[in-house]
Amino acid sequence: xxxxxxxxxxxxxxxxxxxxxxxxxxxxxxxxxxxxxxxxxxxxxxxxxxxxxxxxxxxxxxxxxxxxxxxxxxxxxxxxxxxxxxxxxxxxxxxxxxxxxxxxxxxxxxxxxxxxxxxxxxxxxxxxxxxxxxxxxxxxxxxxxxxxxxxxxxxxxxxxxxxxxxxxxxxxxxxxxxxxxxxxxxxxxxxxxxxxxxxxxxxxxxxxxxxxxxxxxxxxxxxxxxxxxxxxxxxxxxxxxxxxxxxxxxxxxxxxxxxxxxxxxxxxxxxxxxxxxxxxxxxxxxxxxxxxxxxxxxxxxxxxxxxxxxxxxxxxxxxxxxxxxxxxxxxxxxxxxxxxxxxxxxxx
Amino acid sequence: xxxxxxxxxxxxxxxxxxxxxxxxxxxxxxxxxxxxxxxxxxxxxxxxxxxxxxxxxxxxxxxxxxxxxxxxxxxxxxxxxxxxxxxxxxxxxxxxxxxxxxxxxxxxxxxxxxxxxxxxxxxxxxxxxxxxxxxxxxxxxxxxxxxxxxxxxxxxxxxxxxxxxxxxxxxxxxxxxxxxxxxxxxxxxxxxxxxxxxxxxxxxxxxxxxxxxxxxxxxxxxxxxxxxxxxxxxxxxxxxxxxxxxxxxxxxxxxxxxxxxxxxxxxxxxxxxxxxxxxxxxxxxxxxxxxxxxxxxxxxxxxxxxxxxxxxxxxxxxxxxxxxxxxxxxxxxxxxxxxxxxxxxxxx
Numbered sequence: 001x002x003x004x005x006x007x008x009x010x011x012x013x014x015x016x017x018x019x020x021x022x023x024x025x026x027x028x029x030x031x032x033x034x035x036x037x038x039x040x041x042x043x044x045x046x047x048x049x050x051x052x053x054x055x056x057x058x059x060x061x062x063x064x065x066x067x068x069x070x071x072x073x074x075x076x077x078x079x080x081x082x083x084x085x086x087x088x089x090x091x092x093x094x095x096x097x098x099x100x101x102x103x104x105x106x107x108x109x110x111x112x113x114x115x116x117x118x119x120x121x122x123x124x125x126x127x128x129x130x131x132x133x134x135x136x137x138x139x140x141x142x143x144x145x146x147x148x149x150x151x152x153x154x155x156x157x158x159x160x161x162x163x164x165x166x167x168x169x170x171x172x173x174x175x176x177x178x179x180x181x182x183x184x185x186x187x188x189x190x191x192x193x194x195x196x197x198x199x200x201x202x203x204x205x206x207x208x209x210x211x212x213x214x215x216x217x218x219x220x221x222x223x224x225x226x227x228x229x230x231x232x233x234x235x236x237x238x239x240x241x242x243x244x245x246x247x248x249x250x251x252x253x254x255x256x257x258x259x260x261x262x263x264x265x266x267x268x269x270x271x272x273x274x275x276x277x278x279x280x281x282x283x284x285x286x287x288x289x290x291x292x293x294x295x296x297x298x299x300x301x302x303x304x305x306x307x308x309x310x311x312x313x314x315x316x317x318x319x320x321x322x323x324x325x326x327x328x329x330x331x332x333x334x335x336x337x338x339x340x341x342x343x344x345x346x347x348x
Numbered sequence: 349x350x351x352x353x354x355x356x357x358x359x360x361x362x363x364x365x366x367x368x369x370x371x372x373x374x375x376x377x378x379x380x381x382x383x384x385x386x387x388x389x390x391x392x393x394x395x396x397x398x399x400x401x402x403x404x405x406x407x408x409x410x411x412x413x414x415x416x417x418x419x420x421x422x423x424x425x426x427x428x429x430x431x432x433x434x435x436x437x438x439x440x441x442x443x444x445x446x447x448x449x450x451x452x453x454x455x456x457x458x459x460x461x462x463x464x465x466x467x468x469x470x471x472x473x474x475x476x477x478x479x480x481x482x483x484x485x486x487x488x489x490x491x492x493x494x495x496x497x498x499x500x501x502x503x504x505x506x507x508x509x510x511x512x513x514x515x516x517x518x519x520x521x522x523x524x525x526x527x528x529x530x531x532x533x534x535x536x537x538x539x540x541x542x543x544x545x546x547x548x549x550x551x552x553x554x555x556x557x558x559x560x561x562x563x564x565x566x567x568x569x570x571x572x573x574x575x576x577x578x579x580x581x582x583x584x585x586x587x588x589x590x591x592x593x594x595x596x597x598x599x600x601x602x603x604x605x606x607x608x609x610x611x612x613x614x615x616x617x618x619x620x621x622x623x624x625x626x627x628x629x630x631x632x633x634x635x636x637x638x639x640x641x642x643x644x645x646x647x648x649x650x651x652x653x654x655x656x657x658x659x660x661x662x663x664x665x666x667x668x669x670x671x672x673x674x675x676x677x678x679x680x681x682x683x684x685x686x687x688x689x690x691x692x693x694x695x696x
Binding site for chain 2: 033034037104107108127130131133134135137138141145150151154155158163165166169172174177
């Protein structure tokens with residue numbers, strides 16, 4: 001379990017790096033002509049975001065290089081082969097890809113709000129949002145091409161980034177497919193979560209290892225760290241939807257049930273014979289009552305489904321911490337362990 | 349001027365390479381799971397296409413390596429530094445990017461037909477089309493990462509591809525912006541055409557030079573060849589819309605005028621004091637009469653506007669042929685010269 005001080009340490013580490021990430025974004029993603037296109041492309045990135053993935057990337061760089069956190073310029077980071085590497089560029093690249101996927105996802109899901117502001121296709125229009133996403137897509141690759149890493153490492157980082165993007169698209173397609181299917185196995189769901197969400201964490205953690213010329217063993221271990229902790233993050237999202245009061249959640253508790261969202265919890269419940277479709281009567285989140293949610297949660301608890309998801313997330317976080325053992329025992333590694341804990345201990 | 353035999357030579361060269369490009373596409377873009385996503389991603393590529401850009405790429409490889417056309421396996425092409433390079437992968441990558449841009453453009457323009465079949469967002473739906481385009485986008489980078497080129501050359505080809513994609517997005521944004529602006533300068537229009545259309549030709553021609561480790565001078569000259577011939581190609585499209593009978597054009601002659609499309613012809617005419625908005629009365633292409641088009645063309649001819657565009661395209665093709673002088677004088681180079689001529693001599 002995390003203690004308050006663990007959470008405080010993580011939030012401080014994220015906050016300290018967020019400022020640097022935001023400053024670097026302004027440098028590498030300037031507002032140039034055609035201005036409306038670049039304004040729309042930068043809009044969501046400027047609206048906020050915790051910068052969790054860049055934080056993972058920057059902490060991984062510090063853990064690999066075995067330097068005290070925040071002691072070295074991320075733009076001129078010492079590679080194991082002696083070169084100065086811009087690990088910040090790699091971190092930005094992943095954040096920009098994340099932003100592109102959010103913009104296009106919001107069009108597909110017709111979500112009106114994101115980070116407390118209108119989604120790009122609402123603030124502008126659908127055409128502009130498609131094009132803004134496309135612009136961020138290639139910009140991420142342009143930035144990743146300029147890390148100063150040895151060419152074989154730079155090329156490998158680009159190859160990994162491309163593969164990550166393809167897998168995200170496949171994960172999104174599977175998510176849509178699952179809504180139409182009558183049966184989905186928990187393993188299939190976990191595969192989908194890995195593609196849709198976790199590969200971006202895997203890439204964020206492994207990219208600095210590639211750029212800094214670390215051994216393949218380190219690259220693979222950091223990739224696994226991201227996959228395991230990123231998957232746990234998504235499962236925790238599903239748990240939170242049922243277990244946290246609406247005020248704290250920022251949306252109606254239990255809304256996943258109304259939307260018939262496939263989650264590890266509902267998949268497990270179905271396997272236990274629970275009639276998941278009958279858990280709530282409400283047609284939309286607004287008409288959902290607390291009593292209905294309480295009753296649904298009681299049924300899911302009885303079937304052991306919420307505990308099943310919690311245990312899965314717990315086990316994935318334990319795996320992610322074990323993955324890190326290949327790294328030197330230092331403060332940055334310890335923060336990466338804490339960060340994995342935070343992903344499943346957070347209340348919202 | 350081209351003769352019939354020039355055109356026949358070009359069409360034969362394109363046809364011969366198209367078969368190989370199509371076979372390679374099936375190898376590098378297989379129908380895998382999730383099947384609906386990959387089916388939608390492959391749909392437009394399978395529907396046809398002349399494969400002009402891959403042809404430019406493959407001819408450039410042959411011209412640089414100074415080998416007889418079709419004499420060497422494109423998958424194991426001799427680099428100047430001795431390695432075997434998959435120049436076909438580079439060519440495919442550009443064709444796949446072209447396909448992604450068509451899919452997203454057709455959503456933005458709400459064009460229902462493409463290559464004689466329903467556009468992807470009509471054959472499937474808008475969400476699937478957005479995601480299919482996004483999938484092709486990263487797949488192109490994945491394929492470009494696997495050419496077997498020296499890492500510094502592979503990385504440079506990836507960087508160029510990313511820059512090409514960003515410029516295409518900027519060109520598309522400018523095209524939309526110009527529709528809203530009251531005045532556009534011919535130079536601004538040519539910049540837009542360069543970004544939206546010609547950079548993809550530039551990249552197609554320069555990529556094999558990068559992969560095969562040619563001198564920077566050759567890389568730059570081939571890039572310029574693509575920029576000049578690709579720009580001429582687009583200008584010729586605008587000329588054809590006014591000068592070729594509807595039956596031959598496959599759409600109503602003069603439809604650009606009805607749609608108030610900004611072209612080099614209308615920009616020149618405006619500068620000469622022609623009231624371009626009053627050239628035709630028809631509100632849509634269906635109600636446009638041949639007499640109206642004839643009268644508009646007569647006005648534009650009087651202002652010298654069609655001739656101005658023709659001369660600009662002619663001059664760009666001459667430049668593109670001069671760009672090639674850096675290459676050895678061989679049959680592939682001669683075919684690239686013919687191909688540039690064909691781009692402005694074609695009747696549709």
